[in-house]
Amino acid sequence: MDPEFISKKELLELTGISYGQLYRWKRKNLIPEDWFIRRSTFTGQETFFPREKILARIDKIIHMKDDLSLDELADMFSPNLAGAMIQSEQLFKQNIVSKPAFDLFVQHFGTAEAYPFLHILYAYIAERLLAAGEMNLDEGKGLLQVLQDHYPRFEGKPCELIFVRKMGISAFALASGAAEVCFDSSVKVVSRLNVASCLEELKAKLQLKQGG
Incomplete structure (x- = not known):
């Protein structure tokens, strides 16, 4: 087998x-x-x-x-995005993003008391790459722009974020979960993130904290 x-x-x-x-x-x-x-x-x-x-x-x-009902788990595992607005203060209280990631996020999306869940997902992805030391703040601006411009068309579908560098120049791409992407040998693939996994992690953080 x-x-x-x-x-x-x-x-x-x-x-x-x-x-x-x-x-x-x-x-x-x-x-x-x-x-x-x-x-x-x-x-x-x-x-x-x-x-x-x-x-x-x-x-x-x-x-x-033991912490979430089966309906809450089903919602967390669903690839469809939650429609809730998330209070900006929750991002720190619930350890969703660090201050550098939040400042980067606010520079791009502006200051508000609450943000759409979709935008919080973008901030969480930026946090993941910044915390891993794989991306700097200038590159983070490009990441947020790519997510804002292109991720909505993947809503409810599996997709992968691909972060590459060539001769010191960084680029981001979103690809269907089933797509095979090939690069020339001079391109370094810095990171490949499954966006659905990031989505699940973010929902889990929010729901577990709210439930506790």
């Missing part, structure tokens, strides 16, 4: 969850329908899953279900 996939039997044994839990989480949209892949085997039809995705998702569900 392809090592990138895991059978339902192996998944249940490895994670310790029951058949009933697995399909309840499917009904609640915690696990996407298209992750349940039916394939022919020598014993007949069996269900397989993308190994890394399903193991990571079940680990998150198990560790977060």
